Amino acid sequence: MDKNTEPASGAKDSDVVLRVEHLTKHYPIKSGLVGRSKRYVHALEDVSFELHRGETFAIVGESGCGKSTTGKCVLRLTEPTSGKVYLDGEDFTSLKGADLTRARQKMKLIFQDPYSSLNPRMTVADIIAEPIDIAHTYKTRAERDARVEEIMQAVGLDLVFKYRYPHEFSGGQRQRIGIARAIVLEPEIVICDEPVSALDVSVQAKVINLLEELQEKLGLSYVFISHDLSVVKHISDRVMVMYLGHEMELAETDELYDRPLHPYTQALLDVIPRIGHERIQDKKILQGDVPSPTNPPEGCCFHTRCSKCMRVCTEKVPELREVKPGHLCACHLFDEALSEAERELMPMGVAQGAGAASPAASRQESGA
Numbered sequence: 001m002d003k004n005t006e007p008a009s010g011a012k013d014s015d016v017v018l019r020v021e022h023l024t025k026h027y028p029i030k031s032g033l034v035g036r037s038k039r040y041v042h043a044l045e046d047v048s049f050e051l052h053r054g055e056t057f058a059i060v061g062e063s064g065c066g067k068s069t070t071g072k073c074v075l076r077l078t079e080p081t082s083g084k085v086y087l088d089g090e091d092f093t094s095l096k097g098a099d100l101t102r103a104r105q106k107m108k109l110i111f112q113d114p115y116s117s118l119n120p121r122m123t124v125a126d127i128i129a130e131p132i133d134i135a136h137t138y139k140t141r142a143e144r145d146a147r148v149e150e151i152m153q154a155v156g157l158d159l160v161f162k163y164r165y166p167h168e169f170s171g172g173q174r175q176r177i178g179i180a181r182a183i184v185l186e187p188e189i190v191i192c193d194e195p196v197s198a199l200d201v202s203v204q205a206k207v208i209n210l211l212e213e214l215q216e217k218l219g220l221s222y223v224f225i226s227h228d229l230s231v232v233k234h235i236s237d238r239v240m241v242m243y244l245g246h247e248m249e250l251a252e253t254d255e256l257y258d259r260p261l262h263p264y265t266q267a268l269l270d271v272i273p274r275i276g277h278e279r280i281q282d283k284k285i286l287q288g289d290v291p292s293p294t295n296p297p298e299g300c301c302f303h304t305r306c307s308k309c310m311r312v313c314t315e316k317v318p319e320l321r322e323v324k325p326g327h328l329c330a331c332h333l334f335d336e337a338l339s340e341a342e343r344e345l346m347p348m349g350v351a352q353g354a355g356a357a358s359p360a361a362s363r364q365e366s367g368a
Helices: 008-012 067-075 097-104 124-135 141-154 171-183 201-218 229-235 253-258 263-270 359-365
Strands: 016-031 036-052 056-060 082-087 107-110 189-193 221-225 238-243 246-252 321-324 327-329
Touching: 016 067, 016 221, 036 056, 036 067, 036 221, 036 246, 056 067, 056 229, 067 082, 067 107, 067 189, 067 221, 107 171, 124 141, 124 171, 141 171, 171 201, 201 221, 201 229, 221 229, 229 253, 238 253, 238 263, 246 253, 246 263
Parallel strands: 056 221, 056 238, 107 189, 189 221
Antiparallel strands: 016 036, 016 082, 238 246, 246 327, 321 327
């Protein structure tokens, strides 16, 4: 995939169900009596990817990297500042009114928190049936109720739970209710925003297995957002790594885990807990804090924490280029056109003043 490819090519490829191009989101910071915006939170910067039919596409990175913001902008729960989202070849970002309501039936969301994402005053049956009621999919109450029961059985919920309320269930059962609500209209795409991060490990495995079973039965395509690299390796077909709102690396799962190219990806994979005789002291722990998204560093956004930082990294934003077939990386290390002066190694954190931030400022990224 080339980020400069024309949009029309996405419509020609019947295997591509979702195409995201140059997605950007800036949140204004208003100040003063008239509330003028002089600064912005750079939550998302020029992110592009494709989702193929029946595929699980994972988005990973540290907290605050823009993962959830990407999902929200794709769904238009948050309107992107710029960029395009193509759903089945149709420009989803330009749709309005009835057309937008129709298109949204193809794309649904599983929320991170199974506790707060369910209305405590609604029964399980009404929660699952809410998308049906909004879309007016079934003409009779009997058809509606039959569909609810069918979906409850598909996600492993006993029908005796039909008229119970969310507070009567465990976290895993609540997430099953959320999954049932997401798939009741038979969407093409489900965006899973850290769907197992709030669950116990044993329950996580059951929910992941359920998602895989539903994908096989219904032909679903997943955008799987997570910070758990072990879960991502198990469930995903391709992985995109993000940092400070930027797309750093994209490749098939086995390729990325076996041969990571970007220094940030290498650092993330190095700290995955493993069974063995390794010591935590031997791991390459990233130094420093994530820069503030309100004042990101010039050049490569990762250069303030990178042990391989070169002079060009402090001056120029790296292009996302295909280093190997299907393996994209945004890093100057793979730019063969650089001069010797540009390749001069710089002390780590040399330009940290351009993007250093307190932990509180870093958390302003909004939703990821």
